[in-house]
Amino acid sequence: MLHGLKHLHNSGDVESTLNTLNVLDELLSAGTDRRIHYMISKGGSEALLTALVNNARTFSPNYNILLPLLHLLAKVGHRDRRIGMKAEEAGAVLVTLNLLKHNIRHARRVAACLWVIQVFSSSVSTANLIGENYGLDKKAKNDAHSNDLSFLSIFHCPFISLTEANVWSIVSKGYISGLLKLYEDWHSKDTHHVAIAIRHALLCCLHNATQTTAGRQALISQGGIQLLYQTTQTCLLSKSLECLVESTVQLMRKCLPKTPLPLTSDKSAYTFPLPGRPHAVPDSSVDNDAEEDEDNQEANSTDYDDDLETDLNKLCLRPDLDRPKELLQQYSRLCPELSHDFQTVLLTPSIHPSIHPSIFYPQTSLSPATSSSSSRGTPRRSQATEEGYHRTTIDRLLERHGACIPHHVPKLYRAAAAKTKSIPGFSILAFPDFWGHLPPPGHEPMAPRKPNTQRQKVFEDVQRFLNTDDIINLLVFDLENSSVQCRSDSLRFFSKFECGNLRKAIQVRRCEYDLILNADVNCSQHTQWFYFEVSNMVAGIPYRFNVINCEKSNSQFNYGMQPVLYSVREALDGRPRWVRTGTEICYYRNYFCPAQGRRKTTFYTLSFTITFKHNEDVCYLAYHYPYTYSALKAHLKVLQKSVDPAKVFFQQQILCGTLAGNSCPLVTITACPASKGWKDLHQLRNRPCIVLTSRVHPGESNASWVMKGTLEFLCSSDLVAQSLREAFVFKIIPMLNPDGVINGTNRCDVNSEDLNRQWCKPDPVLSPTIYHTKGFLYYLNSIGRTPLVFCDYHGHSRKKNVFLYGCSIKETLWQSGSAIDTVGLKEDPGYRTIPKTLDRIAPAFSFNSCNYLVEKSRSATARVVVWREMGVLRSYTMESTYNGCDQGIYKGLQIGTRELQEMGVKFCHSLLSVTKDTKLLYSRRLINHIDLDHNILDHKSHNCFEDDEPPCVEEIEYFTDFPTVKYTDLDSDVNSNMASPDEEEEINEGHSPAKCQQDCINDSIMKGNLFPPHIRQASIDGFSEKRNTCNGVSIANGQITS
C-alpha cells in the first residue's frame, strides 16, 4: 500500500497509475475502516490530492484516471477529519470546482466531483472557500417565491456544507420563508405524490439553511415548526412519504428553541468542602463563552489511532516510585496472613482504628423510606418518633413477610447504614436495599423496539412548543426544597437516600413527567445514573418519564435495555426483586441546554413508559440494579460469619478513610495452612497474590454485583474455590469510591475527579483510596509479592457482553502501524490466557470485544499504571454490560444480578488457568472444562473506540442527519457510480449554463445519480412508480399538470 502511495506521487504513466488506483481500491474495499485509517496516517489523502491536482491541471484531463481518483478520494477523504485542510493546501478545492464546472453535463463526473466537494467541506474554511467560489449569490438571484423550476438550482445546497457566512447570505435574502412557502405549495399540490423528490430536496435545503442559530430562528419566526408539524401529520399514513416525514421530524428537532433546564444552578445540589479549600472547587467545566453554534465547530477530536501509545519508552520503562520508599512500610499491616501464626483460630476481624483516628460516626437515625404503602403521604414525623414507629412496624413486617435472601440480613443492613456518612445526612433507607433482592426466575429478554418510537416522542415534544396551554409544567419534587406541594393526583417522588439520584420532577402532562438528575458532587456534569422512589400511582395507567439531562451521546436504552423497577407491594407479597421494565424506551438528543454556562453542552432524553401493577404502591426506579456502600458493609459482615475460620482466612481491614469520613474496606481471603508446620506456613507465605478492585465509578453498580459473585464464591465451600484459596492470596478492595456511591454520583468522587484517571500521581489527601491502593501495590512489589493478576471491575454503558481490556506492547505498536520493529520485541503472551479461558467458560463473556491496546488517554487508569509501574503482565479492566448479550447462550437477553454474579464466579474459575502449581490441579476432573491452553496468540484485536452497535434505526443526533452521509451510503453510491461506464458523449451543446444545469438535474431525476444519497432510493422508486400509474402527470416548469 505504501509503495502504491509513493507511486501515485511520482508516476506520469497512465497505465501504471490506473493499476495503482485499482490495487488501492481493492485493498481498501476488502479491508475494514482500519485499513483506510492506516492509509490516511501514512499520507494517503495527500498522495491522492496531489495526484488529483497533477492530473486535472493537464491540458486535456484524462477522465479514465480522474474518475477513479475522485471516487477513491471520496471514500478516503470521508474518513479523514483533516481532509478539508489538506485539500486547501494541495490546491485541490478549486481544481475540483473547476472540474465540476466543466463537466456539468456528465452525470457521473458531476456526482464524483460533488461527493469530493462534500467531503472537503467538512472543514469550515474549506466550505467557505467553496461557498465563495460556487456563487451562492447566483442562486439567491432566483426568486424563491415563484414556482419556477429555477429554484431547483439550489439542489446543490445539500452538497455544500453551509457555514455561518454562507447561511447568513441565504437567511438575509429571505430564503427561508421562500423555501417554506415553496414546500407548502408542493405539499398541497402534489396530491398524487409524484414529486416527492422535489419536496425532499426542499427539506434538504431547509436543513442546510438552518445550520446556524440565525437560520433556526428565521424558521421559527416564519411559523416553520407549525407548518412542518401539520404537513407531516398528513404524510404519516403513506409509506412512500416516509423520507419526508423523517426529514421533517429531524428538522423540527433541530429547530426547536434551546430551552435552559429549569434549575437555578447546574451545579450539584450536593457540595462538599475539600480539605485545604474553604469553598467547593470551582467547576472547571463551566465555560462562560457567549453562545456559539456548536455545529460550526470543526471536529477537534483526535484521529482514530492517534491515541495509541507508540513511545517505546513510555510503554516499557518503569517510572520511579511516586513517593518515598519509607512510606511503603505502613502497608505491611495489610498482609496479616504473612505475620499470623495460625496457632489460634482467627475469630474477630482486626480493624485498625488508629489508621484513621478522625473517623467519627454521628448518631444518625435511620428508618426505611417506606414500611408499607400506607406510611406514605403523611408528613414525615420527627426523627425520634419515626424511628420508634418504624422499628416496630418494620420488625413486624420482616417477621411476617421477610424473604430468605442468601447473604442478606435486613437488620445488619440497617446497622451498617447507620454508620454510613452522607453529605446531605440521609436519614431514610430505600426499601429495596433494606429488604433485599432476589433475581426473578427465568431470563428477561431485551425489549423489542417498536418502529418510530422516537418519532412519536418528538411529535409530543413539538406539541409542547405549539400548544403551550396544554402543558401543566408543575414542579412536583425538588431535592433542595422539601416543601414542594403536589396535587393529589400527581405522582410523588423522593430520592434523598443512599445512592439516590433525582434532583427535580416536573409534571408536564397528566401522566408525563420530566426528570432532572443531580450532577456529581461539587460539579455540574456526569448526569446518567438515577435511582428514586415513586408513589401515589394508579394501576394500569401508562406513565411517561423523561430523564431530560442525560449526557452520554448514545445508550444501550436504544438497543433493548430497560431500566429496573422494584415494587414494595410485590416484595411484601413474596417477590422482593428488581425487574427490567418499561416500554416505548428511547434515547435521543433533545432541545435542552444547561441553566447557565456550558451552552455548547447538549442533553439527551431517556424516555420510557411504565404501567404500574398496583394502586398506591411504592416503587423504585433505577438505571441499573443498585448496590449501596451499606450493602457492601453488611455483605462483608455476613461473609465473615459464613466462613469456617479453621479453614478460610478471611479478614476485613480498612485500607483508608475517605474524604467524607467513611472507610474503604480491604479484604484478604486465602486458605488457612493445612497444618501449623513450617512447610505449610511457608507454602502460604509464598502464594501469589491476586488483587481485585471494583466500583471506582459509582454509576457502575453492575461492577459491584460481579464483585459480590467473586467474594461469595471465594468464601464458599466449592472445591474450585478451595483450590484457589490454597493457590493464591486474594486482596480485594470491593469499593474504591465509597463517597461517590453513597451520594449517588455517576462518575466522580466528592472531589469531582474521575478516580480512575488519578493513578499516575494520586493525591494522598484528595484521592486517598487510589493513593493507598497504589501504595499497597508498591509495597507488595517491594517485598517481592507483585500480583500475578490485577483486575479492576467496571461497567460499560455502550456495549453488550462482558469483556476485558488488557495491555500489550506488541499489539499496541502493531495496531498503531508504528515503524518500530516488533519482531525483536519479546512479550509474554500470557495476558491472553484469562480472556481466552473466560471465552470458553463464561456465557456472558466475549473474547471478540477484548483488546490489549495501551491508549494515551487511558495512561492514568488502574490497568495501565499497574501494568507499567508494577510490571503486572495480567493487568485488566473487566467491563460488564448494563444491557445484555449478543452472543452465547444469553444472546438476546438482558443481564440480571444472577448473571453478573455468575461472571464474578467465572472470573475466579479462569484464574486456575494461570497457576503453574500442579498440586493445585490434583482434582483435574473439577476443572476439566477449563482448557488450560497457554499457546494462544493471534493478532485478532478489536478497537475499543468503536461502538459495537450499528447505527440506531432512528437518529439520536439531529445534526448528523443532514447533510452528513453515512460511510456505507457514500461507499455504496461511489461504488455504483464506479461500476457504470463513463458516458463520453456530450448532450445538447450550446445551452446556457443555467439551462444546462437544469437539464442535468432533470436528467438525473430519472437516473437517481445526482441525488443526495438520503433522497435516493425510496423517493426515486416512488417517483418513477407513480409516473407509470399517473399517466399524463408532468412536472414541467415546476407545475404539476395533468
Ligand SMILES: [Zn+2]
Ligand atoms: Zn468504569
